[in-house]
Amino acid sequence: MTTQTTTAAPPAAATGKDRAHATAHGTGVGRPGFGWALPATVFFALFAIAPLIMVAVLSFTRWGGLGSPEFVGLDNWSRIFGDPVMIKSIWLSLLLTALGVAIQTPLSILLGVWAAGYQRNRAVLSAIYFVPLLLSSTAVSVLWRALLDPNFGVPAELTWLFGDGNLFGKQATAIGVLAFVSTWQFTPFHTLIYQGAARAIPNVLYQAAEIDGAGRYRQFFHITLPQLRNAIITSTILMVVGGLTTFETVLILTQGGPGTDTTISAYYMYQKAFKGFDFGAGSAIALVLVVAATIISLIMVRLSGYDKMRSSMEGL
Amino acid sequence: MRRRPNYPAGAGSLLWLLLVGLPLYVMLTATLKSRSEYARGGPLAFPREITFDNYTGAFSGGFGQYFVNTIVVTVCVVGIVLLLVPPLAYAIVRSRSRVTSGVFRLFLLGLAIPAQAVIVPMFYLISQAGLYDNLVGVILPTAAFCLPISALILSGAMRDINPELFEAMAMDGATPRRMFFQLVLPLSKGGLSTIVVFSALQAWNGFLFPLVLTQSDDTKLITLGLYDFQTEHGIDIPALLAAVVLSMVPVLLVYLFARRALVQGLMGVGGK
Numbered sequence: 001m002t003t004q005t006t007t008a009a010p011p012a013a014a015t016g017k018d019r020a021h022a023t024a025h026g027t028g029v030g031r032p033g034f035g036w037a038l039p040a041t042v043f044f045a046l047f048a049i050a051p052l053i054m055v056a057v058l059s060f061t062r063w064g065g066l067g068s069p070e071f072v073g074l075d076n077w078s079r080i081f082g083d084p085v086m087i088k089s090i091w092l093s094l095l096l097t098a099l100g101v102a103i104q105t106p107l108s109i110l111l112g113v114w115a116a117g118y119q120r121n122r123a124v125l126s127a128i129y130f131v132p133l134l135l136s137s138t139a140v141s142v143l144w145r146a147l148l149d150p151n152f153g154v155p156a157e158l159t160w161l162f163g164d165g166n167l168f169g170k171q172a173t174a175i176g177v178l179a180f181v182s183t184w185q186f187t188p189f190h191t192l193i194y195q196g197a198a199r200a201i202p203n204v205l206y207q208a209a210e211i212d213g214a215g216r217y218r219q220f221f222h223i224t225l226p227q228l229r230n231a232i233i234t235s236t237i238l239m240v241v242g243g244l245t246t247f248e249t250v251l252i253l254t255q256g257g258p259g260t261d262t263t264i265s266a267y268y269m270y271q272k273a274f275k276g277f278d279f280g281a282g283s284a285i286a287l288v289l290v291v292a293a294t295i296i297s298l299i300m301v302r303l304s305g306y307d308k309m310r311s312s313m314e315g316l
Numbered sequence: 317m318r319r320r321p322n323y324p325a326g327a328g329s330l331l332w333l334l335l336v337g338l339p340l341y342v343m344l345t346a347t348l349k350s351r352s353e354y355a356r357g358g359p360l361a362f363p364r365e366i367t368f369d370n371y372t373g374a375f376s377g378g379f380g381q382y383f384v385n386t387i388v389v390t391v392c393v394v395g396i397v398l399l400l401v402p403p404l405a406y407a408i409v410r411s412r413s414r415v416t417s418g419v420f421r422l423f424l425l426g427l428a429i430p431a432q433a434v435i436v437p438m439f440y441l442i443s444q445a446g447l448y449d450n451l452v453g454v455i456l457p458t459a460a461f462c463l464p465i466s467a468l469i470l471s472g473a474m475r476d477i478n479p480e481l482f483e484a485m486a487m488d489g490a491t492p493r494r495m496f497f498q499l500v501l502p503l504s505k506g507g508l509s510t511i512v513v514f515s516a517l518q519a520w521n522g523f524l525f526p527l528v529l530t531q532s533d534d535t536k537l538i539t540l541g542l543y544d545f546q547t548e549h550g551i552d553i554p555a556l557l558a559a560v561v562l563s564m565v566p567v568l569l570v571y572l573f574a575r576r577a578l579v580q581g582l583m584g585v586g587g588k
Contacts, residue, residue: 030486030495034415036407040400040463041419047438047460048429049422054437063440111332114325125329127575129336134567136521138539139560142546143343146553147359153553154342157358184335192579216322237428245430248523252546266432273436274528283436290433297428 052290058283065277076280085260086268086285092175093264093289097243099179100186101236108187108235112194113224126195133188140185141252148177148253171261174254178262181249186242190235197231198224237300241293265289347371347558354554370558374545378533379562382541386520389455389537393519394512396459397466401511402504404463405470406496410482420471426464431457431524442529453529454537458522462515469514473507474500509577513570517578520567538563 059076061069080086115126132140147153148167155162167173205223214222247266250256256263256271263271265285273282346354347370348363357364407413408420438457439448447453477500485495501508526537536544545559571578 030482030490030492032403032407032411032492032496034407034411034413034419036403036411036492036496037416037419040404040467041422043396043400044423044426044460044463047457048426048434048463051434051437051441052429054440055434058437058440065439069440107332110325110328114322114329122329125333128333130571130575130579131340131568132336134517134571135560135564136523136539136542138521138523138542139563142542142556142560143339145546146346146556147339147342149553152355152359152551154359157360184339188336241428241430245432247432252543266430269432270435274439279436279440286433286436289430293430293433294425294428 055283055286055290058280059287061280061283063279065279069280072280076284080281080284080288085263086265088260089263089265089268090288092262093244093246093266096175096178096182096246096264097240099175100182100243101239103179103183104187104190104239105232105236107183108190109194109225109228109232111187111191113198113220113228115191115195116198126191129191130188132185133192135185137185137248138252140181141249144177144181144184145253168254169258171258174258174262177253178246178249181253182243182246185249186239190239193231193235193238194228197228201227233300233303237297240296240300244289244293343557343561346554347561349554351552351554359553370555371562373555374559374562377545377559378536379538379541379559381533382536382538383562385451385535386538389451389458389522390516390519392451392455393459393462394516396455397462397511397515398508400459401463401466401470402501402508403496404467405474405504405507406500408467408471409474410492410495420467423464423467427468429461429464431461435524435528438525439528447529449530449532449535451530451535454522454525454535455519457525457529458519459515462511462518466511466515469510470504470507473504473510477503506577506580509574510580513574513578516570517567 058069060071060073062072062075063069111129115122115129135143148155150156150164150166150168153165155165155167159165167177201224205227206219209219209223245266246264247270250262250264250267251270254262256267266289269282269285269289272278272285342359345361345363346359348366348368349357350365350367350369353363353365404419404423407416408423434457442448442453442457445453447456481499481503482495485499490498521539522537523539523543526535526540527543530536530540542556542559542563545556549555
């Protein structure tokens with residue numbers, strides 16, 4: 001299927017107004033010009049692209065929230081990279097992101113492929129699985145903070161499983177809680193991505209495999225998984241970006257503690273900027289996050305050829 | 317297709333159901349208990365004396381006002397998205413201009429821009445514009461961050477329109493504007509409802525922009541209200557969870573009525 005073959009549309013049918021919209025290629029009869037995209041582009045540029053450029057500029061300034069930012073050169077940069085809490089926060093961000101990808105990917109592939117079946121019970125269960133996705137990160141975090149409360153929560157009841165019940169008191173368990181809550185919240189979303197992708201796999205592949213005598217597990221590893229490649233890449237990019245920018249969960253569940261043991265970069269940025277009024281350093285940390293997220297995404301997009309979106313409908 | 321039932325998968329799915337369902341069960345039952353009963357019986361017990369005090373308490377604690385604010389923000393964000401995205405997606409799908417494909421790449425890249433990345437300059441811009449602690453200051457950036465995913469979803473839907481329909485209309489001498497209103501909009505209803513539901517969800521659940529760009533009770537949104545409630549009354553778990561449940565109710569209602577729109581749209585993100 002192509003939206004680009006325009007051999008039909010005879011120019012004779014075009015009115016003068018159409019020609020005004022036609023592009024320099026001369027084939028764009030009856031096609032919208034760039035003007036249609038302009039309002040959204042300007043709006044997006046103003047409220048997303050411009051701030052993104054400004055964050056780079058602000059990272060070279062000192063600004064306390066009042067008055068005007070003052071240029072200080074590389075001062076913020078040398079400060080944040082000389083700050084042990086910052087270095088630690090980068091490792092913690094990467095650790096939490098890696099944990100998220102490692103736990104959520106297999107889980108959501110299995111659940112997604114399972115949910116892709118059209119059985120009635122699967123449809124009903126999928127509808128319930130979806131619920132955590134509807135909650136705000138704030139609601140999810142508040143909910144789990146209450147459920148895991150050291151005194152009145154579930155761990156206090158099940159001491160045989162949770163020991164002293166204070167999961168927020170040690171680094172390992174606090175990180176575990178963060179990884180678990182993210183999994184609980186975001187697995188449904190990735191499940192949905194895989195469910196859609198699994199349903200798009202042509203059925204003939206499975207029929208052919210069945211004729212060849214391949215069992216369920218071989219079908220899964222030799223047909224389903226390879227066919228899910230694009231979905232895996234999309235979902236992983238979203239997990240990486242989401243993981244690096246986890247914020248509410250940390251703010252509400254652990255406040256970066258115990259000590260700074262769960263202070264990940266996104267949370268440290270907020271603390272620096274809006275608690276310490278050091279907006280220059282905050283901007284520098286924000287820029288580190290953007291660069292990291294963009295590099296990882298670009299690498300994955302390049303690897304997958306996902307940017308060739310236009311051709312993705314071909315052959316269907 | 318006829319198949320043997322898959323028992324291990326069934327068992328795994330039930331385990332996941334437990335993991336999703338148990339917290340929701342604890343939450344719902346806790347909100348119906350008094351604070352002392354919750355402390356005595358623990359989170360897992362079924363409530364013996366059902367009380368609605370936690371819910372009435374949340375409303376008298378200011379949640380009514382937060383609800384109204386959040387509704388205002390959500391409606392405005394959806395309005396902006398509906399005004400900006402359909403023409404954008406139309407141009408992305410149909411325009412032959414090279415600038416437009418550049419724009420599409422820009423929005424694709426925009427998918428990777430996290431709100432945290434721009435929060436400091438956003439605070440600067442919004443303060444300079446005199447919109448600090450004003451709902452407009454929350455609406456504008458929230459809407460902007462809904463654009464990339466909405467553009468992706470809607471242009472996906474518009475790409476599914478049969479190109480022959482455009483050609484037929486072009487033969488009749490239709491202008492791009494007429495094709496947009498008579499062909500593209502009616503045929504992308506599914507995509508439109510998805511972006512409505514999706515951006516409404518973003519606006520309703522947004523936290524970072526309201527956290528940083530507002531401060532007073534008059535402009536407080538519901539997520540921020542939850543956060544404040546948690547920091548102030550964190551030990552009164554039944555009341556806190558009642559507030560959480562209240563914050564979810566509208567979203568659950570939307571889910572009940574527009575599940576298809578939301579689910580199909582999200583599936584499309586990775587499917588195509």
